[in-house]
Amino acid sequence: MIEEADTADIFDAILNRAPGTGDLFPKSSPVTVKAWTIYSLAGKSQDPFDFLTSTTESVQSRWIDGTVNLPFKRPLVGPPTNVRVQATSNSSAVIEWDFDGEQVDGFVVKYIHEPRGTKDTERWTARTVMSPSARHLEIGQLTAHKPYAFCVLAIRQNRQGSCSDPPSTISQLTPLYMVRNLHVKWKTSNSVMLAWEYDSPGRITGFYLNHTGKKEYMDQQLAVKTMFTPGFKKDADSGTREYLWINLRPFMRYTFTVGVLGEQNKQFWPKEVIVLTDPTGPPLVNAPRIDNPPEWVKPGQLSITPTPASEEYGPISHYWIVVIPGNVSYEHVVNMEPRDMELATTEKRAQLARMISAQPTKKVKKSVRFSDDVLTHEYPSYPRKQRALSSHTDGVYVTAKIGAEAMRSLHSAGGKFIIGDERVYDGFTNYPMEPGQKYRLMTRAFAAEQKTNKWEHRPPMSEKTLKLYTDSSPTEMFMSSSALTKNKAATGMWFIGPAVALFVIAIIVFMLVCWWLRCSRKRLPHTHRHGSITKVALGGPINGLPSETSKLLPNESYSQSQRIMNPYDQLNGQMESAMDDYGMTMQSHTNGTIRKGEHAYAPLPIHTSLLPNLVANTISHPPIPISQLAQHIERLRGNNNLGFQQEFESIETGQHFTWEHSNSEYNKHKNRYANVWEEGTAMIVMLTNLEERSRVKCDQYWPSRGTVTYGDIQVTLLETTIFAHYTSRTFRIQALGEPLMREVRQLQYTAWPDHGVPDHPTPFLVFLKRVRTLNPADAGPILSHCSAGIGRTGAFIVIDIMLERLRYENTVDIYGCVTNLRAQRSYMVQTEDQYIFIHDAVLDAVNSGSTEVPANRLYQHVQALSHTQNLEVGSGIDIEFRHLSTMKTTTARCSVASLGCNRHKNRQLAPVPFDNNRMILQMFPGVEGSDYINASWIDGYRERNAYIGTQGPIQATVEDFWRMIWESEAAIIVMLCKTIECNREWSFEYWPQDQGVQIGGVIVEPVAEYNMPQYILREFRISDPQSTVSRTVRHFQYMEWPEQGVPRTADTFLDFIQQVHRTKAQFGVVGPVVVHCGGGAIRSGVFISLALLIDRIHEEHVVDVFTTVKLLRTERSNMVGDKEHYHFLYQAVVEYLSSYDQSAFS
Structure with a gap:
């Protein structure tokens, strides 16, 4: 007792x-x-x-x-502390607690309604939570509006500790400070829009949001992987009722919570919703593996080893095995929508079926093509796109469709698949390949579409969704085996005889033509010529070297003075016979129409009495031999451009004409297309933006889409292509009532600054070259305009005339040309800056020569360039590189990088950025130099500022580096070195390995890492703690570059470049690609140069290594800074082109 x-x-x-x-x-x-x-x-x-x-x-x-x-026992484990209770509905409550004691097995929550002060908790209702990490429990099915008491105890070694004392009570179950109706408005594969309601009384400061994710998937090796995403927390103000989570991972089950923040940031219990993001195409797909040498089962039947793709982004539905002819660009294939590829397959299937069943007497192969009308009727949204795909992707077809389960079984069994076994695979007939043709293979993997609730949570039309398929990289090029049928080899003999005969006849004709040309050349007077940007490249070799490369060297013939004849003296009726020999393309005016002359001047339609000082001025400013042009320009540039100023001001303005006709009311409204139609113009050159410095410079005179009628001319926009420095548009124009239609191309130069002139003339020269290339030989005059049609237009015309003159003469006469233009239109070349820019552009063309080579002749060109004359001169490539090194960027300034507060931020011996294009960080108030980082904006082929070239970060600049990534919105980082090479640091390890860290003002969290054969791909999530925005950054580190020298072959590096840009296109990245090595110039220059060269090959079918590197050096010094890497550029482009049928670039 x-x-x-x-x-x-x-x-x-x-x-x-x-x-x-x-x-x-x-x-x-x-x-x-x-x-x-x-x-x-x-x-x-x-x-x-x-x-x-x-x-x-x-x-x-x-x-x-x-x-x-x-002796007695105190409790084995103490009770939890800080027990809190909150009603989540009228019949449920959540109990939270803290526990910092030793390891336990779980917890027990005890409760009773209508408590009366008793401590006899043995009689209370108990709920057990057998999880040592649990810190809350939600209890339902409680009695509404009743008071309750709760306590919590811990369990250890099957023994219960004491219950928390005193019990936590709640007067009645009424939910306060809880959001209601938390739901998903819409979702995509990488974003979820949440919405909720809140109308409870009481003052709150906002809401807190959080999400965690988890998923299991099967990787490429059929191993089950588990992935977690750490919790990400964001805050929203009290007026927010929806929030968009971005940068999520596809097909991951996320738990989103939204809770209320009370006074003093007290967090009330949140509501949660579980969401599965949409699937998308797999992250990586391996190309089919082909044995070396290829294993041909039968003629036209190839044995391959396909591999499954990772299901990280969603379950795979099926795979397509795609056959790509050797003359088709892979870039065009990856842009093909599935329906386009099915159409191409239908077309190719009919052709292959007829070819296999053809009899020996029927040798004609005829392609079955869908007309534009059919394509337009079936896919009305993309008529132009369908025609483009048809022309670039002829011969591409799907040879088999393999289900995901069948692919996994095939991979597990180590089996192989036969291309061309003539079986039907889910609707696709696996036809044999044509004999003696080059092919590549590709795999396209499709994610399984959601079959249930397909339209639930559908995103708005403005939200970009990712594709449900992913393409592998193509296999190496291979040639198919012998004939498909026996009859094919036999019937081929019918053509051998005639083919040999035709070949012999062609050789005889060629020899006769060469003999005739040689005789004609002997009869022509000899003139010294110089390569220019408008000259056709790859002429005959001179002393073993290509003629264009030889123009890079000083030539004694340039110093041999010839009698200079001034063509403009003809204005006064003098030296008429001399003009017949003067080689320039001018326009002659006959009967009111403009016709192109054949390298000869025609009399100008003006009276010389209107220009009293013209003859005297042109005599005092004779043409300049190109051998003296550089010294002449330097002389004019002296004393702060005093010579330019005096020479420019001495040119007559041309204000001797009247404007009666143009000022007439009936002429003011006339549109530009009437001139284009009447004169047969096929090229419009536009040298202004529609609006500059908040002023309208030109009204838009073309339709944004579809067809618009201007006066009597109907204009239809066919195509718009945007490049880094210009935009190309193609129109179809038609005069009303006439059946004839014409295509007109407009090239708009968009890189001319709002004020002044371009920093460097090279991009403008490339643009001018493109104008000449695209303008048909039989077209009417080029229509050029800016705003007033005198300043930039005048500069364009003068530069074009001077470059055309350089094809036939060794002198330039800029002063005389401007004088002559002003005799025809007042104030042509409006400012002194434009006059100086003309001189710089012509000098740049003279110094550079023409190094542009057709892609299908590059191999022969490189063979000739590689020939070494002697040890002192070296090869042609050596000459190019040495000449490139002598060309200095005169306008370049690096004053900011040289400031004392910034010098320690530059890696030793690393190039520093120019002031005009350096990456400028946001300035910290009162911190000098906080806006500086050793990084430069670099233009791509299709967009301005497509890349940022930077040095490998040092420990002192890691914060600046990540701040640059955040502020520039870069989503891809390319690292072309290891952290340590040759016992020296090339780059500090600036990324976290295992867990997220805050680096300066940016939180960087590692998400995933993939070890590929040649590179490592890392994914990071970066966020700003001051905002609710986060982004995904992908980090590509190329591991195969040797510590000294260059790679032995370029194939893996080319694959790496294409993978980087394919990732950028696939994920819709809009920010720049950040590229760095050690100093951010040599290897980085090789990477960017090859990217530009490859893009230009596919667009223009030409290669110009010299000009590409020269352009890069105007944006960052020492790009591709040594001879070995310059040689590697040529080697890489040759290897790239060798994987294609050269006829594709003819």
């Missing part, structure tokens, strides 16, 4: 569970007891605590008064 006990801890421990011997402390604890009845139990243990569980047989009792040493 227990009379009285003062120790409540002992009471509670005994009440909940009888302790055992393991619960006793090793030492006795003194307990003061006023009165205690001790029961002596016969035949039982003498443990003082055993009386609680034993049955009484004989009892002796005695009273003890005083203090005794009594």
Whole structure:
């Protein structure tokens, strides 16, 4: 019998569970007891605590008064603390607690409704949570609007600790500070839009949002992988009722929570919703593996080993095995939509079927083509695109469709697939390949579409969605085996005889033509010529070197003075016979129409009395021999351009004409297309933007889409292509009432600055060359305009005339040409800056020569360039590189990089950025130099500022580097070195390895890492703690570049370049690609140069390594800074072109 006990801890421990011997402390604890009845139990243990569980047989009792040493057990584990209760609905509540004690097995939540102050928790309802990490439990099916009491205890070694005291109570189950109706408005593969409601009383400061993710998937090796994403937390203000989560991973199950932030940022219990993001095409697809040499089962039947793709971005539905002819560009194939590829397959299937079943007497192969009308009718949204695909992707077809399960079974069994076995694979006939043809193979993997709730949570039309398929890189080029049928080889003999005869006749004709040309050349007077940008490249070799490369060297013939004849003296009727020999393309005016002359001047339609000072001025400014042009320009540039100023101001403005006709009312409204139609113009050159410096420079005179009628001329926009420095548009024009239609091309130069002139003339010269190339030989005059049609237009015309003159003469006469133009249109070449720019452009063309080579003749060109004359001169490529090194960028300034506060940020011996195109960071107030990083903006082929070239970060600039990534919105980083090479640091390891860290003002969190054969691909999530925005950054580190020299072959590096740009296109990246090596110039220059060269090959079918590197050096110094890497550029382009049929670039 227990009379009285003062120790409540002992009471509670005994009440909940009888302790055992393991619960006793090793030492006795003194307990003061006023009165205690001790029961002596016969035949039982003498443990003082055993009386609680034993049955009484004989009892002796005695009273003890005083203090005794009594061994006892305090609780094995203490109770949780800070127990909180919040109603989540009228019949549910969530209980939260903190626990910082030792490791436990779980927790028990006890509760009772309408508590009356009792501590007898043994009778309370209990809910067990067997998770040591649990810190909350939501309990439902409670009685509405009733008070409840809750306590929490811990469990360890199957024994319960004490319950939290005092119990936590809630007066009634009424949800407060809880969001309602949390739901998903729409979702994509990488974004989810959440929405919720909140109208509870009470003051709040906002909402807090969080998400975590988890998924399991099968990788390429059919191993099951598990992926987690760490929790990301964002805050929103109190007025927010929806939030867009971006940069999510496709096909991942995310748990999103939204809770209320009360006063002092107290967090109330959140609502949660679980969402599965949409699937998309797999991240990587391997190309089919072909044995070396290829294993041909039968003629036209090739054995390959296809491999499954990772299902990280969603389950795979099926695969297509695609056959690509050797003359088709891979870039055109990856842009083909599935329906376009099915159309191409239908076309090719009919051709292959007829070819296999053809008899020997029927040798004519005829392609089945869909007309434009059919394509336009079936796909009305893309008529132009369909025609473009048809012309660039002829012969591409799907040879087999393999289900995902069949692909996994094939891979597990180590089996092979036969291309051309003539079986039908899910609707696609696997026809044999044509004999003696070059092919490549590609795999396209399709993600399985959602079959249930397909239209639920559909995103708005403005939201970009990713494709549900991914293409592999193509296989190496291979040639198919012998004939498909026996008859084919036999019937081929019918053509051998006639083919040989035709070949012999062609050789005889060629020899006769060469003999005639040689005789004609002997009769012509000899003139010294010089290569220019308008000259056709790859002429005959001179002393073993190509003629164009030889123009890069000083030539003694340039110093041989010839009698200079001034063509402009003809204005005064002098030296008429001399003009017949003067070689320039001019326009002659006959009967009011403009016709192109054949390298001869025609009399100008003006009277010389209108230009009284013309003859005197042109005599005092004779043409300049090109050998003296550089010194002449330097002389004019002296004394702060004083010579240019005096020479420009001496030119007559041409204000001797009237404007009666142009000012007439009936002429003011006339449109430009009437001139284009009447004069047969096929090229419009536009040298201004529509708006500059908030002023309208030109009204848009073409349709943005479709067809618009201007006066009597109907104009249809066919195609628009945007490049880095200009935009190309193609129109179809038609006079109303006439059946004839013409195509007109407009080239708009978009890189001319709003004020002044371009920093460098090279991009403008490339643009001018493109104008000449695209303008048909039989077309009418080129229509050129800017705003007023005198400043930039005048500069364009003068440069074009001077370059055309350089094809036939060794002199330039810029002064005389401007004077002559002003005799025809007032104020042509409006400013002194434009006059200086003309001189710089002509000098640049003279110094550079023409190094542009047709892609299909590059191999012969490189063979000739590689020939070494002697050890002192070296090869033609050596000459090019040396000449490139002598060309300095006169306008380049690096003053910011040289400031004392910035010098320590530059890696030793690394190039520094120019002031005019350096990457400028946001300035920290009061911190000098905080806007500087050693990085330069670099233009791509199709867009301005497509790349950022930078040095490998040093430890002091890691924060600046990630700040640059964030502020420039870059999503791809290309690293072309290891951190340590040749026992020297090339780049500090600037990325976290295992967990996220805050670097300066940017949080960088590693997400995934893929070890590829030649490179490592890392994914990071970067975010700004001050905002709710986060982005995904992909980091490509190329691992195969040797520490010294260049790679032995370029194939893997070319694949790496294409993979980087394919990733950028696939994920819709809009920011620049950040490229760095050690100094950010040599290897980085090779990477960017090859990217530009490859793009230009596919667009223009030409190669110009010299001009490409020269352009890069105007944007960052020392790009491709040594001879070995310059040689590697030629080697890489040759290897790239060798994988294609050269006829594709003819």
